[in-house]
Amino acid sequence: MHFQVTPWYSAAATASVNSPVGQLRRDKELEVELTRLRIQEVEKRIEREMMIQQRTKLDRDEYEFKPIETPAFIRPTERQTDLPRLEIQRFAGNSKSHWSFNKAFELGVENRTNDNQARLDCLIQDCDKPAKASIQHCTILEEDRGYLDTKEILRVRV
Structure with missing residues (x-):
């Protein structure tokens, strides 16, 4: 069997994308994508903050006086x-x-x-x-x- 796409089907598909239901679907997809990007941004901020805290701790440890036991x-x-x-x-x-x-x-x-x-x-x-x-x-x-x-x-x- 061989199926052919008729112009009526293509027009119906285009119409459904431009319809209010299609627009709602695109809005939801954009909202999901935007939420995913926000989560990535928050994760990067957290990672950056952790690196800053770690660097600060290393700097503090470097200048902290610790008596050394002489073997x-x-x-x-x-x-x-x-x-x-x-x-x-x-x-x-x-x-x-x-x-x-x-x-x-x-x-x-x-x-x-x-x-x-x-x-x-x-x-x-x-x-x-x-x-x-x-x-x-x-x-x-x-x-x-x-x-x-x-x-x-x-x-x-x-």
């Missing part, structure tokens, strides 16, 4: 590189030189590191025989207690 294996390196040794007069245990030695040690070592083990090591190295003998046992104590006890022993025995 134990880095501490010896810190002692060697971050503490350029200033000449500190050695301490033999006499009371006349204790104040000047203590001040020089504070400026040369104590103020340059927070690592009490490094401070203790430097303090022992900078003491001579009598003073060194009185504090040598502090190396077996915990690093914080060992350093504080050493400073107290040197202060009291002088």
Whole structure:
């Protein structure tokens, strides 16, 4: 079978598109398309806002101060590189030189590191025989207690 499109059918189809019903159908299709475009626009705004918030958070995190825990294996390196040794007069245990030695040690070592083990090591190295003998046992104590006890022993025995 072979069907032919007659001019009457084409005219009817055209008429239905131009009819009020056809116009209503086109209006609904346009309304649906417009709604779809609005949804896409809102999604893009949301995405843009999320990117701005993420960028702001990254910028904030970048400038936020966070203390860094120094791993134990880095501490010896810190002692060697971050503490350029200033000449500190050695301490033999006499009371006349204790104040000047203590001040020089504070400026040369104590103020340059927070690592009490490094401070203790430097303090022992900078003491001579009598003073060194009185504090040598502090190396077996915990690093914080060992350093504080050493400073107290040197202060009291002088």
